[in-house]
Amino acid sequence: MFDKILIANRGEIACRIMATARRMGVATVAVYSDADAGARHVRQADEARRIGPAPARDSYLRADALVEAALASGARAVHPGYGFLSENAAFAEACERAGLVFIGPPADAIRAMGSKSAAKALMEQAGVPLTPGYHGSDQDPALLAREAARIGYPVLIKASAGGGGKGMRRVDRDEDFDAALAACKREAAAAFGDDRMLVERYVLRPRHIEIQVFGDRHGNMVHLFERDCSVQRRHQKVLEEAPAPGMAAGRREAMGRAAIDAARAVGYVGAGTVEFIVDPDGGFYFMEMNTRLQVEHPVTEMITGLDLVEWQLRVASGEPLPQDLRPPAPSGHALEARLYAEDPGQGFLPAAGRLRYFVPPPAAPWLRLDAGVDQGDTITPHYDPMIAKLVVHGADRREALARMRQALSACRIVGLPTNLAFLSRLVATPSFDRADLDTGLIEREHDKLFAPDAAPPREAWLLAALAQMRHVAEAAPAGSPWHADGWRLNADAATVFLFSCGDHRREISITSAPAGMIAGLEGSTVAVGLRGEGSRLEAVLPDRTLRADVYRDGARRIVYGDGGTWTFTLVDPLLAWEQGQDAGTGLAAPMPGRMAAHLVAPGARVAAGTPLLVLEAMKMEHTIGAPADGRVKAFRFAVGDAVNDGDELVDFET
Structure with missing residues (x-):
């Protein structure tokens, strides 16, 4: 058995492998990119080594850096986990050349199954049942379209290399085939460096x-x-x-x-x-x-x-x-x-x-x-x-x-x-x-x-307000009259909170009372006793006790109760008009990524919902559509450009 292994991966699979290795008395070496320097798998390993910057292509996809880290650590074997280089025959061979055991199949087996087209041909020889389709090497788009028509719609276009649903589309009509093929090839090239495709009959209700x-x-x-x-x-x-x-x-x-x-x-x-x-x-x-x-x-x-x-x-x-x-x-x-x-x-x-x-x-x-x-x-x-x-x-x-x-x-x-x-x-x-x-x-x-969220029940609004009241009291300086009971001069000690949840909005008043609090909501009041600590909250009503976990996240209060989970936003009444204003065109990047494609020409007039561009982020393609009827004046990023979270992507005129 090995005395030390390097885990050429990250996240939950790295932690999973470490747990087994520790039980077996095998030391583990973690690898990390700059983005993962403090990650859980790094904290749990016996030893950890940096392999490069945050982008996977500069770190977890660098076979040379992984092999170098293994040799420098004295590890005898490399476990690839899943994802990244786990199904990369060249990486398996690089480990073997360096005298490291690759904890996986032989490189030839990886290579044989790495191409879906080649694997289908091999399986046919082995007598394994195959879905009717085209698995050939000729990748002319016109030929692929003809093969799709021969197979009969619906068909599935699928990347020959890789997996995880990337480079894959169902196509139901001949007129949609070309656009779907182009999207699959783009996604496969970005994910696997290989845009070869196969086309198969789509099995209905598979x-x-x-x-x-x-x-x-x-x-x-x-x-x-x-x-x-x-x-x-x-x-x-x-x-x-x-x-x-x-x-x-x-x-x-x-x-x-x-x-x-x-x-x-x-x-x-x-x-x-x-x-x-x-x-x-x-x-x-x-x-x-x-x-x-x-x-x-x-x-x-x-x-x-x-x-x-x-x-x-x-x-x-x-x-x-x-x-x-x-x-x-x-x-x-x-x-x-x-x-x-x-x-x-x-x-x-x-x-x-x-x-x-x-x-x-x-x-x-x-x-x-x-x-x-x-x-x-x-x-x-x-x-x-x-x-x-x-x-x-x-x-x-x-x-x-x-x-x-x-x-x-x-x-x-x-x-x-x-x-x-x-x-x-x-x-x-x-x-x-x-x-x-x-x-x-x-x-x-x-x-x-995906049904629209219903209005939260009265109990959920009440719990959000009580949690906020407790937070206000706990945040007040020691000795302050606000800490004791929300004291007011010449007035009842009432505090009013305005919360929103989706399209719904409510005011809840909390008034201090000798034996607890009086909560007012929608014209009625109820006596409440408050218990619990940390996130746990218990509201004791005359006829029952409400229990929930309530968490603060900025202005949000997330209530986990017996009847469900609700997210409330604490609204500042002085700014409520501003919080209700239009937040923008919806054409800002939702996360960092790369501009993968422009789907219309600058100057084009489009209807609401028309696909405008494709953003590649977190290993997937995301199509962004027009927020309203209007005109695309210009794209702010060229195809291939890096995009930051929140960047405006299009000059759009309604």
């Missing part, structure tokens, strides 16, 4: 089911059951579970055999995942093989009792897989939810900023949290905005689902937009509840998932 495989250097190969990863947005997974609901034992073995055939075809070693598209009739088709550990591997660990990272280390050090590695059947059911810094209501736009509060659910034997950040850390705009993965296990799917709902409701994140509330709504949808799964589930449940 499920995305993948098989975990594991091989050793002695010719042993096993599959460790399946995961259902059908719940996706923008072709990226949101929820994963194992085993796949409704999977019959015969179908599991058929898919498992196909996955092993695929892995054997490339001489695979280590942990890998063979992904399949499954149609409503149960037919399955090879999609791709991920030659690395997957983000969703914890659900497999939950139903098998295995530590896949441990077996990665053991296999890489030359150990064989035991004959009884795989249990005879999955044990129970596991679910994973990915917590992201993003705004679901704005097309899942990634967010960056400081985690002012990050309070995970209370520890439980059935709960696992894989986090790459702690409270107070910053989600930077340079990398994937994942905060953590919540993983739960139950005796069956019903119990696992109940525990996932419980875990999500107990999680507290304040400081930047997240998908936490969206995930809570998602796991409560009828489709997910009854396991009616396919990759279009989020679109199918759109009205429930």
